[in-house]
Amino acid sequence: MKTYDLRSDTVTLPSPAMRKAMHDAEVGDDVYADDPTVNRLQEMAADITGTAAALFVSSGSMGNLIPVYLNCGRGNELLIDSRGHIVQHELASCTAIAGAMPVTIPTEKGILDVSLLEGRIQPDIYYCQHTRMVELENTHNAAGGTFYPLAVLRGIAAFARRRKLTVHLDGARLFNASIASGASVKDISACADTVTFCLSKGLGCPVGAMLCGRRDFIAEARRVRKMLGGGMRQAGIIAAAGVYALQHNVQxxxxxxxxxxxxxxxxxxxxxxxxxxxxxxxxxxxxxxxxxxxxxxxxxxxxxxxxxxxxxxxxxxxxxxxxxxxxxxxxxxxxxxxxxxx
Ligand SMILES: Cc1ncc(COP(=O)(O)O)c(C=O)c1O
The missing domain is CATH 3.90.1150.10 (Aspartate Aminotransferase, domain 1)
Incomplete structure (x- = not known):
């Protein structure tokens, strides 16, 4: 009897063509930034999201943790929908490792908006922690694959700029969000300071995620990735699957x-x-x-x-x-x- 595995979009197996791309990959030591395939994948990710730079990380969880570590920081707080992946399924890493406190906001379908964020920012009093970040998930896993309308994202981005908050987008399924909403990946990404998208979900790769943002942010992110044990050597073998997926598995x-x-x-x-x-x-x-x-x-x-x-x-x-x-x-x-x- 044939079995249909619908547990997750992470259960996909690399296709023969993806495996061939991995087999043929040109590689080098990525800790020296010497791996041409990793460099190519990073350039592709930056290009697709319209960001200045990108970093190949081992997982979506790492891609979410690094921006919290750098842009929210110890003793500060981030605003997030209460069913967000970061707070439900990443082992409290934003608190345990980044030292940041998530403030969870209930939403009907995982979609935050300015009216839900207003009034959540801590006053500027010395005994209050600073609110530094808004974290959005698009599409939203636990809320049922829901997506943000672009106008809502733009409203949040403008609000965040006014209130000097950074926006991190957990775009584990960014391309699903783009296709379903009709908004381009670049337009969605422009609403955030940092964007993570996964290669090992709908795109069918065996491993990996991309963290995208400003060039100075990505330079720091590279340091934090190393600190977390995520510096990889001949990673072109797995990056090649990402290059293949971005070319063949998006539409x-x-x-x-x-x-x-x-x-x-x-x-x-x-x-x-x-x-x-x-x-x-x-x-x-x-x-x-x-x-x-x-x-x-x-x-x-x-x-x-x-x-x-x-x-x-x-x-x-x-x-x-x-x-x-x-x-x-x-x-x-x-x-x-x-x-x-x-
Ligand atoms: C929305 C969302 N963000 C982040 C992640 C984490 O990705 P990873 O399992 O690669 O750490 C997942 C995984 O399912 C997810 O669904």
Whole structure:
């Protein structure tokens, strides 16, 4: 029986063409900035985001931590949506390592706006910590792959400039956000001082993320990356996968969004899944399992050939990705449609 793995868009395997690019990569010692493939990937990332420079980091978590370390700093605070990846799934690194305090703001769909940020900035009194940063997640993972309208991002950017805050964009799924919102990656990135995007999610690479920003910021980020143990040597082997992905795997993300809609429509037609398919904005589907333990539904789905994960007592997440074709999505929809739960 074929298994459809919808646990995350991180489960993709490098394709034969990506592996060939990795095999053929020209490499050098990147701690000496000597690796031509890493340098090329960094130039491509800066170019795509319209930033001055970029740094290849080992993970999205590292790409989020470094800006908090440098631009927020010890004893200061950052404003973030309460379900943000940084606060939920990065082992409190912004506090444990960067010494910064996240101030979590509840939102309906993971999307902050100026009205939610105003009034959250600490007064300039000596016994109050400084508010230094706003952290945005686009698309928003835990809120269901939701994306920021460009006008909202621009409003936050202007607000941050007025209040002398830096903006970090956790764009682990930046390209999904761009495709779904119709805003260019450059326009989205221009609303932030620092941007991280992941190579090992929808883009299908085995490892890596890109941290983008001003040239002086990236020079400092390189030092912090080394401090965190992230200085890599012949990293061109893995950077080559990133170069390949940026050339071949960006535009196709629209297919993942369409596949998610196909599956969501099937889920909405069952008696055991509750969701509004209109809430599926990109490649992430959350649905509730009213009256049923989500773990039991996950097990039943696994027996039927669909791997997924519970995201709460009564909530399950499906994620579509590069290794789920349209045919696979239709097959998943058929399995879901037939599944009867007692
Ligand atoms: C929105 C978001 N940001 C950051 C990360 C962290 O990426 P990594 O697993 O590469 O550290 C993830 C991972 O799933 C994510 O979904």
């Amino acid at each position: 196709r993300l629209a297919e993942d969004h369409e596949n998610a809609r196909v599956i969501a429509a099937a889920l909405a037609g069952t008696s055991w899944a509750a969701l509004d398919p209109k809430d599926v904005a990109t490649n992430i589907i959350y649905f509730d399992t009213p009256g049923r333990d989500a773990e039991d539904v996950v097990k039943a789905l696994e027996r039927a050939g669909i791997r997924c994960g519970a995201s709460g007592l009564h909530t399950i997440r499906f994620v579509t990705h590069l290794d789920v074709s349209r045919k696979d999505a239709k097959q998943v929809a058929a399995i879901v449609g037939k599944l009867k739960l007692s």
